[in-house]
Amino acid sequence: MDEESNATYLTFGGHVELHKYRYLYFMVVFTVYILIICSNSTILYLIWKHQDLHEPMYIFIAALLLNSVLFSTNIYPKLLIDFLSEKQIISHRACLVQFFMFYTLGFSEFLLLAVMAYDRYVSICKPLQYPTIMRRKTISILLALAWLVPACEVVGTTTLSSYQKLCSFTLNVIFCNNFIYRLFCVPSKAVTIYGAFGLVYLVVFPVFFIVFSYTRIFIICYHSSSEVKRKAAQTCVPHLLVLINYFILITYDVITVRLELDFPKIARLIMSLQLVLYHPLFNPIIYGLKMKEIYKHLKRLFFY
Incomplete structure (x- = not known):
């Protein structure tokens, strides 16, 4: 590579013995990706098709599963190409795009989970007010914010990163994440502060809100009937x-x-794969098998 190419392209250095196991890696990851697309799409189809699933809780689940499909599609196709390529490279611009999508969709998952926690809180703790609070307009606004707020924050981090001079061109990972910061010639305080601020209000705050909501739910359920406890366990534990x-x-x-x-x-490598494997693959299993109404339609689809 000449100097111009070095300034434009980055190399993924996180693969382990790729020359030896490239076809095994490809088949395993390809199989996982197909399972992710098929399982998430199946639950999405059921929620879209059946009128009794057009409730806020199931709409939020559909949004979470759609988020998983987009998250996986940002990572897996490039990963599969790299497994079969002699050189595992990516342009700096494409890496920034993948970085942007990775963290936008990753942070969106926390906000979607926070929205789902709020929905469960209102449903269980304020059942009489639920239809008034969780109206169609409210649902649309919450979903829009869950995707737009992370996008607005991450676009700032990505823009700041794009202007940083690079002194290294090898990422010791298999896809573009915040390891890109280690390529900067001089650590950027602006990127660090901006990223830390985003982490606080896109991860820490939602997690505290979710914990608070579920704590309130469990306290109320503790003093309620067994039916209320069962409903809370069925919808909150997943x-x-x-x-x-x-x-x-x-x-x-x-x-x-x-x-x-x-x-x-x-x-x-193992931790990186877990980061992009667990949720897209297991979300439809958790919500498909643990949610009674979805599971009922799932059985009808495959066994009736």
Whole structure:
């Protein structure tokens, strides 16, 4: 590569023995990607088709699953191409686009989970006011904010990053994430402060809000009938499982770069794959099997 190419293209250096296992990697990841698209699309189709699923809770689930499909499509096609390529490279501009989509959709998941927590809180704690509060207009506004707010924040970080001079051109990961900060010749305080601010109000605040909402729900359910407790467990536990898992993974993604921690290459690869695998693959399983109404239509689709 000449100097101009070096200034334009970045190399992914996070693959482990790719020359030896490239076809195995390709088949496994291709299979996972197909499963993600098919499983998420199936639940989306059921929610769209059946009128009894046109309720706020299921609309928010559909938004979460759509977010998973977009998140996966941002990562998996490029990953599959890299497995079969001699050189695992990406243009600096394309890397910034992937970075932007990765964090926009990743942060959107936290906001969507917060919206779902609010919906469950109103449904269980204020059932008489639920139809008035969760109107169609309110749902539309909440969904729009869940996608637009992260996009507006991440576009700022991405723009600031695009103006930074690069002194290294190898990313020790398999897709573009905040490891791109390590390529800067001089660490950018503006990017760090802006990114930290975004992390607080797009991850920390939603997590606190979700924990607060579910704490209130469980306190009220503790003094309620067994039917209310069953409803709360059926709808809230899946949300909490998704939240805890995703929060752990996104925390790993942040601290490994911000604190400049060096993990073994194989450990970094495994954690990176978990970050883009768990939620897109398991969200439709959690919501498809744990949500009674969705599961009912799922059985009819495949077994009747």
